[in-house]
């Protein structure tokens with residue numbers, strides 16, 4: 061009887077382990093959501109880079125306009141005060157033009173500075189985003205690596221467990237096996253439990269004190285009085 065109960069206990073542990081492995085395998089993260097997060101971040105990175113390039117082009121354009129305005133002003137100034145203009149009206153017109161160019165120059169300088177700030181901010185944002193992309197890529201690789209390794213482990217373990225699961229019932233008496241199958245269905249997939257520190261490890265209720273001695277050399281099947289599961293003291 062003792063050996064039969066030990067085999068039944070082994071059967072229970074195998075069934076429990078198979079169930080745990082199958083659940084883990086089904087719930088294992090294959091990295092799809094991390095992949096999606098990475099793709100989104102990469103898309104954002106492209107958009108931000110394009111936006112930065114557009115602002116840089118605007119800045120370049122504004123700098124050229126500023127240079128042109130400065131050149132223009134310099135040439136008007138030389139014209140006005142180079143000693144060749146004697147007509148006061150012509151001089152007045154040139155001075156007006158110079159004043160106009162000065163205002164234009166101030167405005168362009170202001171816009172250039174604003175764009176420079178803008179470029180700097182966007183460069184920082186692009187750099188931050190690039191770091192984020194890098195981080196997400198590493199995270200994805202680690203998830204995928206873990207998925208492959210753990211899948212391999214679980215598949216190998218399940219193969220071994222299922223082989224043993226096929227052999228075991230041949231060594232157990234049909235009536236005991238039938239009790240097991242019925243209890244297994246009824247008792248939340250847990251039919252055989254160990255007595256640990258004088259208590260049933262299925263429902264944690266204390267078992268009668270003489271059970272422990274009787275279970276050390278069992279002559280019959282003893283069940284927990286509370287949850288009706290088969291009790292064993294594992295070897």
Ligand SMILES: [Zn+2]
Pocket residue numbers: 260261262263264265284285286287288289
């Ligand atoms: Zn119990």
